[in-house]
Amino acid sequence: MSDYLAGQVEAALDLRSWGAAIGGQDDLVALWSQLEPTLYGRPLRGGAVHSWDADHGTIRLEILRVAPGVTVLAADTRIDLVAVREPARLVHRCATCDRAGRAGYGVFHCRACGDAGQPDQVCVDHAVMLDGALTPSCPEHHPRCRDCDTAAVFWCAGVNCRARAAWCARHRARHPQDPDTDYCPGCYRLAFPVCEEQGCSSVGTVTCDWLGPHGKPCGQQACTRHARRWQVFGAERVGLGLCRNHSRIAGRPADELLYQICAGAARTRGVRVPSLPAFGHNLRNCGHRELAVDYRTIRAKLEAVRSRSAAGNGSAALTAALERAAVGWERELQQLRGHAAEGEQLLQRLQRLLLDQDPRWGREIAAGLSLQEYKPARTGGTSGDRAALLWVQLPDELHRYLIGPQGTRIKSYSQQLGAEVKLADRNRRGRR
Structure with missing residues (x-):
């Protein structure tokens, strides 16, 4: 030029x-x-x-x-x-197309090719995309089924695989409601376990929380229709799940029951370790009637649970939960001692009423009476108002003389005391 x-x-x-x-x-x-x-x-x-x-x-x-x-x-x-x-030139060329002598735009990237230092672009026609995750690969690196090594068709969304393990169609288990979510057989069983009840095919959504010797939950599961609940946290909260083998809690040792309740509370989000009266209620329902009102002994047993947990026989969460609850338990003990003193005074007044108003049986009834528990009156709160309760123990053969015809005598004594007198039944499990 x-x-x-x-x-x-x-x-x-x-x-x-x-x-x-x-x-x-x-x-x-x-x-x-x-x-x-x-x-x-x-x-x-x-x-x-x-x-x-x-x-x-x-x-x-x-x-x-x-x-x-x-x-x-x-x-x-x-x-x-x-x-x-000039004519348009392909900057990102599909490596698979290049090997075949064709030109293709590599819009995707094959991770396996990139890791191997090879050209990793893949065009739309050659990209292998399995269900469950947007993870493309080239035909050479088509993911294989983890179990049988055949060509995979989906990524498992289960808790163990987390879309990182590929599986073939033969090992696909579909979500019951979501057609876009698939599981391998193992993850499906974890996500949708079958109820333990024989002949029931429903999903077992309730897990048994009973801890075994090594501190791990039983894990057996049941559907909501066949599930068993141990209402240890009160009626307003969901209790601990129990399987068929662990549902028989009546008569179990008190130390074991206290440990299971504490450990269950420590593992359950939003739940605190119960109060001493709540422990007493649970122990009473399991047959430990005398221990149920012996709060000093209950407190000592709970301290033993904390000591064992702190020594390495429990979880850090259990130890921390027991240490947080200890302050409240000490405060409750002080209150319960005061309640016991009030109860003793009311018991003495009841004994004097018997001596003054029942010349025939009063002396024998008064001699046979002993205090089981006193609960002051309650006003307001979620459970509503409740009169003071004086729970007393008396030999069974004297019950009818204290009660009187159609309950007239015990009602009269209750009115004079300003507290409802209740007889504790030694032979049957009572509810408070």
């Missing part, structure tokens, strides 16, 4: 139909040096297109602007190429 006057002609070189590759500026200069002489003598006007056909295709030159007075291209005419139009 000669050094002519600048800017006489502006043109755009169109190579989009030219098959030969242009490697850079040197290739372009060489190509133009062949084309320019063929233009000499051709008329010039804006918008005109000149073309050349050769073995590699067609080259076009579009005249964009011509300076005034320039009508014919000559050797001294300066042509500025303001644009060179």
